[in-house]
Every structure is written in structure tokens, then in C-alpha cells.
Amino acid sequence: MRLLYFAWLKTKIGKAEETLELPADIVTPAALVDWLKTRGPGFADALKDRRTLRVAVNRRHVDWDFALKPGDEVALFPPVTGG
């Protein structure tokens, strides 16, 4: 699964994107975020409050209980601040 991070998530996590094999039980963005938080202090800090985050799957905004499929592109970012 391809993961993208934008804005301060990118800064805190220390990278803009990565490709990962997820455990089989990670089937929603909510579960993905909980799992990512265990990967280190940068992730834990960036993802600590889901209310400050938004998620897109395959370039479309989705809810936290959206059903993920293998090969999805998942992007995590703060609320947009516009142009």
C-alpha cells in the first residue's frame, strides 16, 4: 500500500511517502492510523489526534471507516488551508 503525507505530517513523520505491506487486519483508515502510531515517536506525534487529520483514498476524501483494498493509495493530511 502506498502512503502519502502532506504539510506538517510530512515534517513530523520525516518523509513524504512510503510503500508498506500492512497487517491483514488493517482494513480501514482508522485502523491504519492506530497501527502507524506504533511505528515511532514521529508517527505517534503526527497522528495523535485524528480530529486534526483528513484522509483520502485513491485521491478521494473518505471517512475513517472506509474499506481499504490492497493497492490503494492512502494520503493523510491536515484540513486544507486553500490557495
Added chain:
Amino acid sequence: MRLLYFAWLKTKIGKAEETLELPADIVTPAALVDWLKTRGPGFADALKDRRTLRVAVNRRHVDWDFALKPGDEVALFPPVTGG
């Protein structure tokens, strides 16, 4: 007194401007229009209905009973149609 005509008044009257000595009793734009109407068929046609006309004195919109002074510049024109 300098008189200016715009838009279809100019076409019907056949000139864009003229300078005239007015009779002493012409002291308002209303009286001026009544007097101009006697000067020929073009004037009579152009000025026959005052509701289709507007008047400015010295480049400011005024009412028909405005007090004219010698040396005023009086302009007659239809309601503006804008840009």
C-alpha cells in the same frame, strides 16, 4: 449660453452643440426646452416628450426647475445606457 446635445438628440437636432443668446425669461431648463421646440421640426421632434430627456447644467444632473445663470453649459440627453 452653450448648449450640448447627445445621442439621438444630436441626430434629430442635427448638431452636437451651439452657443445661443436666450430670451431673458428663459430661467429654467423646462422653459429652455419649450423655447427650443419652436426653433424647427428637428427640435420639436427631439424635445416633444420631456420624460424621455435628462438635463445637466455645468456637468451636473439637475431638475427641470433648476435656476439657470448666464454662461451656464446646458446639456440635453436621453437617460444614459451605460458602458
Added chain:
Amino acid sequence: MIRVQREDFDVGAEIERLARDKTTIGGVVTFVGTVRSAGGADAITAMTLDHYPGMTEDELAAIEAEANKRWKLEASLIVHRYGRLLPGERIVLVVTAAAHRAAAFAANEFLVDWLKTKAPFWKQEETPQGARWVEAQDSDDQAAKRWAKG
């Protein structure tokens, strides 16, 4: 700033000149009015704008001052052409620049509505059937009345 001129204007250059190096500006709204021709039997082949030199400038300056009184603008510009214009040609340019976009939009629309109803211009349209002077339009008056106070 206001200008009344026969010549065309360069939209990009006008905006650039007005807004250049003014870092207090957040949004610039521009309106360009052009000669429209619907095509068909009532197609307009040309339009001539008559105006009252001197009075036109006075009234445009007064309108611009009123807009600057009602909204906090960083810069504003009205350029209005007169003379004979063909379909597609530019007639009028209104530029309003403000720190915040809402003021720039509102002031621009106010100025354009006003120009369409109050500025001393008279339009003569040429069509295949001949030339006709345009009558003042009620819908334009309605648009201008939105802004009337009290």
C-alpha cells in the same frame, strides 16, 4: 484612478501597474466588459458609445471615491472607452484590489452595476436592419438599486 479614452487597454499591464509591489493586497478583482453579439437576425455588427467629455470623468471619479468610502480598497481603477467598437472588443475595465477578497468583489460589482446605469454613456447599436439607440434598461436599474442606501 479613472480614464476615459478611445483606445483599447492592456488588461495585464493595467493590473500589474496598479498592484505591483503592494504587498498589502491579497486579492485583485477585474471586470472586463466586451461588445456582445448574439448572432442571428438581431446580430450587432458594431456599437458606438457617445459620451459627455468632462462630465463622464467627473462621474467616474465620484463613483470610484464612493466605492473607496464603502470598502477598504488598496487600489482601484476604471478605464472606459468611447467611440465605435466591434463585437468582441473591450469596452470597460474595472479593477479593485484589497487585503481581503470580499471587499474587492463587492466593490467591483458595485462599480460595474453603477457604470451600467449611471455613467453618462449612450449606446448606438448597428445591426443588419440599421442603427438604433439603446434604451435604458430596467434590469440594469434594478441591479444598481441593490446598492442604494437607506
Added chain:
Amino acid sequence: MIRVQREDFDVGAEIERLARDKTTIGGVVTFVGTVRSAGGADAITAMTLDHYPGMTEDELAAIEAEANKRWKLEASLIVHRYGRLLPGERIVLVVTAAAHRAAAFAANEFLVDWLKTKAPFWKQEETPQGARWVEAQDSDDQAAKRWAKG
């Protein structure tokens, strides 16, 4: 039409290209958003726009399609820049052209309000105190809500 690009744009040339020879157009409304810097202690010395390539284009195209559904436009254009920008630099261009000015104004303001709240851009501001990511603003959300249906 929509474009997302790092480079600056030429406002006059963009309008000209969009409206040229379209004699059904009566009014063209243009919005140019620029980097504002108030000066003083919280002066912005630079702004960087992060975005989500691909998703940004999809959303701008969807916004433009929605505007064309709500209003009868003859042409429309959105150009949005990303990357690091200095005070006074252009960020975004929105052009809407219509037979009648009211549609061009309304569609333009709709698009600009939407872009400010919904387009996937994130702003980082540089000030003498350092760099900070801008938080989503409530007033911008209110402006966008004006257009929500039902």
C-alpha cells in the same frame, strides 16, 4: 480549463486566450490572489504551498464543472500555483466569462470561496519568528457555506 503549476502566469494573456473572438461574451471577471504581507512583527517573508498532485487537479476540475452547472458561462479558467512564493507574488487566477455580468461575478466568487477552503493545498508561512503551517480558517469555511445547497 484548470492548471496547477509552479510557474507564474500572465493574466492578460490568459484572459485574451480564453475570451478571444468569443462574441457571445459580455463580461469577463478575473480574480488574482496574491501573497499578502501585513508588515510588522508578524510579517510574512515567504509562503510555501504544498499540494497533492493528481488530487488537486481532480478537485479543481470538479469545482469548475460545478460552477458551469450552476451558472451559464461561456468560458472559465483556474490556474493555481504551488511551491515557495514571496509577498506580492500571484498565487491563483480564476477567470469566468459569461454573456451577462451577474453570472460571471457569482461564478467567480463561488470558485474563489471554494478554492480557499476545499482545494487540497496547505500553506506554510515564513516569518521572522520562523515557519508555521497555517490552520484552516473558520471565516473561509463560512464563505464557502454560503454556496451550499439545501
